[in-house]
Amino acid sequence: MFFTILICKILRFLGGLLGRGSSWPGKIALKLFPDILSYLKYPDTVIAVTGSNGKTSTVEMIAHVLKEGGLKVAYNKEGSNQTEGVTTFLLNDATLGGRIKSDAVLLESDERYMRRSFRFFHPRYLIITNLYRDQMTRNGHPEWIYDIIERGIHDDMTLVLNADDPLVSKFGAGREGTLYFGADHLDCDTSVNDSIYDDGKYCPICKKPMEYEYYHYNHIGKYRCTSCGFARPDTRWSLTGTDLENGNITINGKYKIPLTFNGIYHCYNTLAAFAAADLAGISKEKAAEALGGYILKSGRIVDFTLDKCEGRLLLSKHENSISYDRSIDVVVKDPAKVNVMFIVDAISRKYFTSDSSWLWDIDFEKLNTGNIGKIILAGKYCNDLAVRFEAAGIPAGKTEIFETVMEASLYAGNLTDYLYVITCFSDKEKILSLVKRKELS
Amino acid sequence: MKASILYLYYDFMNLYGDNGNVRIMEKRLRDQGFDVEVIRKTITDDDISFEGFDLIYCGSGTESRLFAAAEHLKAFEDGFKSAVAAGTPVLFTGNAWGMLGRSITSHDGKKTGGLGLFGFDVREEIKQRFTGDAVESAKGFDKQFIGFINKCDVIDGFDGYMFKVEKTIGQIPYAQDGVRKDNLFGISLIGPVLVKNPFFAEYLVRLIDERHGVTYREERYEHEEKGYRMTLKALTE
Structure with missing residues (x-):
């Protein structure tokens, strides 16, 4: 073990000098000592976070609070x-000698691979943020991922689950000691789910219809199966108020937290971080204070100037319709007249795929509102986007279609209204290399 | 002049943006001068009639939903078979065409009967999923079908396939795919297959026109055509 840890540390150091990724020292260590993770001495607080969206942000916020x-x-x-x-x-x-020096270990765990790590050690707490239609070219679908995650859950782990996502809360059905976080009835809730699809319409257990008292967004809300009794469980940590206009939330009716980013998904990430801090023994007052106004380093928002216009990049995830839906919400709620650019140039950084089916799950129809000026469709998949926007009822005169981000940017830079750009990690540099970034405040 | 589409399990088997197929057919049929009506039926309905439709469509679902849908659809087997025998255009995409065979066995050994239109049995895997892009060909079509496969079905000992899988990128073990009987088509490609393969949408529209005794009205679908050419080039280069 001594030798393997030493090699890993040296490779990590050399990798840092050479600018190599963070995986290869671990890869070599696992070749030398395949079950080395079983032999490490872990601190009491080991928290893993998995789920489709929000892992990186949640882990970063937990780390900050701790x-x-x-x-x-x-x-x-x-x-x-x-x-x-x-x-x-x-x-x-x-x-x-194999003793973890830190007081707490946080793991951002890939949904598909966490069970491999958890063969060797078990986190004390496993937080599951949500299970959405996400990267289905590799993930299959949410139920497929559910089964994979389930195989990585062990009896000695305490689950900390998003109560508002039925597929996530199913992990806790019949499992004693499970803890939940979620949002109470909020001002921004709706009584119907008017998304393109509804993954909460049928019970994840018995497949019979579910009823919702309210929806926070998409299929996230307060649900109850009309047949088997499966229902949203009570929560230990609750979002009791959101004032998204002024950018603050209240947890458990008492802890008010000002937010830098005011999307509902950020509220959930903050709530999960608050729960984790509480479990790690940080006082709730301290947790609320530390989370207040925290600016994510892994921020999904970049403000910029592009020639004549000011704009904001809302980093979303290709192959993840809910991520796009949430970004579209931000755009349509802007009281000013705005233009919006969608870039789908490389669905994956690693390979080409023909699969643009996820575009048909996104609620582009919402863009049929008065505040939207031009809609710019850019990238290799601009034709797929164009067909989808036509089906969404967006008038042809409103869309401009460009095969390259450069052409799209030249066009957009000559418009004066505020510009939102919605795209993914795999395509973000194509626009960010053409704009002048501004500091987020 | 009215055209009716039956969208089966519209909210239950719509996993990969499959709704795009119905939406694109609505548009294309409107372009032909039809007033288009879409009738949506799902797992909670106990009154499904297949009579008088111009197109019947069903898309992909999770494995547990496919199983539930197959059990549900079995109750309407006779009506469905009559519609197929009458030459109604039918399209089942993704894993949905698994319901057209003799049986489906889930990964945990549960078995349910299919509609029995074809002599195959579907067995679902749990450890591996077959995902990747595919280029397929079929007799009667001079263009290749393109798209993505995302399923975990294995079909053993069946020789009545419709499509030849010419090329795959990813983990696809299939050399052949899908079925055809009269105007019923089953294909494993997921999502908006008719958007990705505009010639196939046109084929179905011509079929519907013909059944109405209407001459096909030539229309241009520039973005679908460009998208098809770009994707075919990228997949076959």
Whole structure:
């Protein structure tokens, strides 16, 4: 073990000098000592976070709160969330004798790979943020991922679940000691789900229809199966108020937290971080104070100037319709007249795929509102976007179609209204390399 | 002049943006001068009639939903078979065409009967999923079908396939795919297959026109055509 940890630390150091990724030292360590993670001595607080959306942001916020609370924290801040990346950061934090030096370990765990890491050690708490239609070219579908996650859950782990997502709360059905977080009835709730599809319409257990008292967004809300009794469980940590206009939330009716980003998904991430801090022994007052106004380093928002216009990039995820839906919500709620650009140039950074089916799950229909000026469709998949926008009833004169981001940017830069750009990690640099970034305030 | 589409399990089997197929057919049929009506039926309905439709469509679902839909559809087997025998255009995409065979066995060994239109049995895997892009060909079509497959079905010992899988990128073990009987088509490609393959949408529209005794009205679908050419090039280069 001594030798393997030493090698991993040296490779990590050399990798840092050479600018290599964070996975390969762990990969080599696992070749030398395949079950080394079983032999490490972990601190009492080991928290893993998995789910479709919000893992990176939630882990980053938990790390921030725990540090503010005086704990030394180890976590995969580079976001490499597969077993090799986890091995790298754990061994890097360990003494040569195998004791983790930090007071708390945080793991951002890939949904598909967490069970591999958890063969060797078990986190005390597993937080599951949500299970959406996400990267289905590799993930299959949410139920497929549910089954994979379930195989990684062990009896000695305490589940901390989003009560408002029925597929997530199913993990806790019949499992004693499960803890839940979620939102109470909020001002922004709706009584109907008018998204393109509704993954909460049928019970994840018996497949019979479910009824919702209210929806926070998409299929996230307060539900109850009309047949088997499965229902949203009570929560230990509750979002009791959101004032998204002024950018603050209230947790458990008492802890008011000003937010820098005011999307509903950010409220959930903040709530999950609050729950984790509470479980790690940080006082609720301290947690609320530390989370207040925190600006994410892994921020999904970039403000910029592009020639004659000011704008904001809302980083979303290709192959994840809910992520796009939430960004579209931000755009249509802007009281000013705005233009919006969608870039789908590379669905994956690694390979070409023909699969643009996820575009038909996104609620582009919402863009049929008065505040939307031009809609600019850019990238290799601009034709797929154009067909989808036509089906959404967007008048042809409103859309401009460009095969390259450069052409689209030249066009957009000559418009004076505010510009939102919605795209994914795989395409973001194509626009950010053409704009002048501004500091977020 | 009215055209009716029956969208089966519209909210239950719509996993991969499959709704796009119905939406694109609505538009294309309107372009032909039809008043288009879409009738949506689902798992809670006990009154499904297949008579008088110009197109019957069903898309992909999770494995547990496919199983539930197959059990549900079995109650309407006779009506469905009559519609197929009458030459109604029918399209089942993704894993939905698994319901057209003799049986489906889930990964945990549960078995349910299919509609029995074809002599195959579907067995679902749990450990591996077959995902990737595919280029397929079929007799009677001079263009290749393109799209994505995302399922975990294995079909053993069946030789009545419709499509030849010419090329795959990813983890696809299939050399052949899908079925055809009269105007019923089953294909494993997911999502808006008729958007991705505009020639196939046109084929179905011509079929519907013909059944109404109407001459096909030539229309241009520029973005679908460009998208098809771009994707075919990228997949076959």
